[in-house]
Amino acid sequence: MSGHTPPPRISADEIRVTAEMARLLLSESDIPKLSDELSAILAYASSLAEVDVTDVPPMTHAVPDHCRLRGDVIEPHISRDAALRNAPQRESAYFAVPAVFAGSDEGFDSEG
Amino acid sequence: MAASDEFEPVIGLEVHVQLATRSKAFCGAQAEYGGPPNAHIDPYTLGLPGALPVLNHRTVEYAIRMGLACHCDIALKSELSRKHYFYPDLPKGYQISQFDQPICQNGFVEFMLGSERRRVGLARIHIEEDAGKNLHIPGGRTSLIDYNRAGVPLIEVVSLPEISSAEEAGEYLRALRQLVRFLGISDGNMDEGSLRCDANVSIRPRGSRTLGQRTELKNINSFKYVQKAIEHEILRQIDIVQSGGRVIMETRGWDAARGTSRSQRKKEEAHDYRYLPDPDLPPLLIDPLWLRSIAETLPKTPMQRRDQYLERLGLSPYDASVLTAERELCEFFDRVLIAAGLPPEPTELTDAQRTRAKQSANWLSSELLGLLNKDNRTITESPVSAESLGELVRYISDAVISGKQGKEVFAKMYESRETPTDIIERLGLRQISDPEIITAACRKVVDDPAMQKQVEKYKQNPKLLGFFVGKALAETQGKARPELLSEIMLRLLSEK
Numbered sequence: 001m002s003g004h005t006p007p008p009r010i011s012a013d014e015i016r017v018t019a020e021m022a023r024l025l026l027s028e029s030d031i032p033k034l035s036d037e038l039s040a041i042l043a044y045a046s047s048l049a050e051v052d053v054t055d056v057p058p059m060t061h062a063v064p065d066h067c068r069l070r071g072d073v074i075e076p077h078i079s080r081d082a083a084l085r086n087a088p089q090r091e092s093a094y095f096a097v098p099a100v101f102a103g104s105d106e107g108f109d110s111e112g
Numbered sequence: 113m114a115a116s117d118e119f120e121p122v123i124g125l126e127v128h129v130q131l132a133t134r135s136k137a138f139c140g141a142q143a144e145y146g147g148p149p150n151a152h153i154d155p156y157t158l159g160l161p162g163a164l165p166v167l168n169h170r171t172v173e174y175a176i177r178m179g180l181a182c183h184c185d186i187a188l189k190s191e192l193s194r195k196h197y198f199y200p201d202l203p204k205g206y207q208i209s210q211f212d213q214p215i216c217q218n219g220f221v222e223f224m225l226g227s228e229r230r231r232v233g234l235a236r237i238h239i240e241e242d243a244g245k246n247l248h249i250p251g252g253r254t255s256l257i258d259y260n261r262a263g264v265p266l267i268e269v270v271s272l273p274e275i276s277s278a279e280e281a282g283e284y285l286r287a288l289r290q291l292v293r294f295l296g297i298s299d300g301n302m303d304e305g306s307l308r309c310d311a312n313v314s315i316r317p318r319g320s321r322t323l324g325q326r327t328e329l330k331n332i333n334s335f336k337y338v339q340k341a342i343e344h345e346i347l348r349q350i351d352i353v354q355s356g357g358r359v360i361m362e363t364r365g366w367d368a369a370r371g372t373s374r375s376q377r378k379k380e381e382a383h384d385y386r387y388l389p390d391p392d393l394p395p396l397l398i399d400p401l402w403l404r405s406i407a408e409t410l411p412k413t414p415m416q417r418r419d420q421y422l423e424r425l426g427l428s429p430y431d432a433s434v435l436t437a438e439r440e441l442c443e444f445f446d447r448v449l450i451a452a453g454l455p456p457e458p459t460e461l462t463d464a465q466r467t468r469a470k471q472s473a474n475w476l477s478s479e480l481l482g483l484l485n486k487d488n489r490t491i492t493e494s495p496v497s498a499e500s501l502g503e504l505v506r507y508i509s510d511a512v513i514s515g516k517q518g519k520e521v522f523a524k525m526y527e528s529r530e531t532p533t534d535i536i537e538r539l540g541l542r543q544i545s546d547p548e549i550i551t552a553a554c555r556k557v558v559d560d561p562a563m564q565k566q567v568e569k570y571k572q573n574p575k576l577l578g579f580f581v582g583k584a585l586a587e588t589q590g591k592a593r594p595e596l597l598s599e600i601m602l603r604l605l606s607e608k
Contacts, residue, residue: 060389066397069169075140080150093149094256097200
């Protein structure tokens with residue numbers, strides 16, 4: 001693609017949203033610096049947009065391979081104690097985490 | 113429920129089906145439901161650094177089975193993607209799913225809504241992995257996590273917004289459950305979470321072509337509540353619109369205990385899942401030969417069975433739906449038909465054979481299922497084998513025993529597990545159908561010198577036929593086929 005224009009700057013609000021989604025705690029003073037840095041990174045990467053890719057199929061992996069499948073067999077597990085040994089907190093056989101959805105006892109299991 | 117005269121609901125369902133594989137989708141940990149907490153875990157399940165996913169071939173095979181049974185286009189190349197979100201039940205911080213290139217697209221599911229055949233289109237079916245389970249202790253400061261379920265393979269079946277009532281949504285879901293059970297890819301057990309349903313619900317003025325603002329209902333985890341939750345949501349939306357408000361896009365959780373739903377997440381907080389092709393998993397390519405072998409060994413669907421029962425066997429719609437409730441029942445019925453002497457598919461049946469097929473269906477659905485239900489047994493626990501039941505039908509149909517004797521024999525079969533042949537022999541029930549034996553018995557009566565006076569009387573009074581039939585029947589200990597015997601007797605008397 002020719003005649004490409006550099007991407008717009010990453011705004012302070014976009015930084016805040018991105019940090020929120022990545023669960024990063026930023027102080028307000030971090031934001032201008034990050035905004036500058038990320039904008040520069042994006043501008044650098046956007047030079048790729050100058051390449052004409054009209055007839056090139058999208059590529060998602062660098063290695064030309066396909067997904068290998070395994071047989072449906074049960075393989076060795078790790079013991080519960082070994083698994084729980086590194087847990088910051090455990091309760092009997094469970095991993096324990098700070099209460100999710102405080103004040104709610106609903107089975108809001110997962111996003112998927 | 114008629115939602116209202118003014119509005120019509122538009123419903124789409126997203127159904128997660130847990131696949132009945134032995135091991136998990138991307139690792140060799142056990143996939144079986146339950147077990148002590150955190151027993152079915154390995155480094156991949158826990159998202160430990162360095163653990164890499166390797167896709168279970170049976171996960172793919174089961175997804176393809178479902179796709180074929182739902183008339184989908186199967187993608188020979190699809191992509192596995194990461195869906196990111198933070199939640200304690202997801203140790204890796206992302207779920208492996210499929211995004212823009214799912215393994216199955218388009219297609220439809222067919223089912224009966226009352227006496228009407230309905231078809232609901234599908235957008236897609238894709239493969240993904242399940243998350244772990246959170247246990248929330250009411251009022252507690254911690255939540256407990258069990259990762260046994262994390263990584264268990266799922267398919268998500270996404271319908272188009274083509275369902276137009278809560279009742280239809282319920283039937284669609286029942287049809288999916290029946291289908292996955294017939295295909296042998298899942299037990300479809302909603303209580304154990306093998307089948308989970310989210311519903312997208314919107315309303316629009318009746319007859320309108322545009323879609324209204326939808327809400328997503330989560331957490332409808334029992335058949336009992338699917339209809340209730342959707343009905344409730346339809347009425348809630350109608351209420352909002354009629355009182356001048358606007359439905360907002362949100363996720364609502366169904367609260368079965370209170371019989372109501374609650375907002376869980378508004379649009380502003382909507383997640384951006386940052387989907388990206390999983391760098392650990394190259395594109396999933398399906399060998400066309402493999403696809404063909406899956407198609408060739410695909411079990412029949414309930415609707416295919418139904419059509420076969422209606423068209424080939426001439427069964428009633430009611431019998432067809434009773435017999436297609438479970439795959440085991442269909443397979444039992446198939447064996448009954450063979451044992452009853454009917455040719456296997458695809459041979460067309462004669463009228464007499466169709467009658468025999470209907471008799472077989474009756475013996476199975478009213479007699480055997482009746483007793484099994486009463487005793488709380490399933491067809492696989494039946495004391496009467498399919499072969500025995502077919503044999504019994506054949507004996508009755510060939511007039512070896514009468515229908516009435518059949519019931520007696522059947523009761524004994526159910527009690528003692530004996531074959532009908534053994535019971536008929538033991539009780540000496542076998543009817544005599546041999547014309548020679550019957551003719552001999554008849555001759556003995558009409559040639560008896562002591563009978564000649566009656567024979568003369570018969571010539572004046574044909575009503576006496578019954579008298580001679582009775583005498584001859586007694587000569588055979590009551591075992592001669594009555595119709596045949598009276599036919600022969602009539603001929604002998606007319607020759608006198």
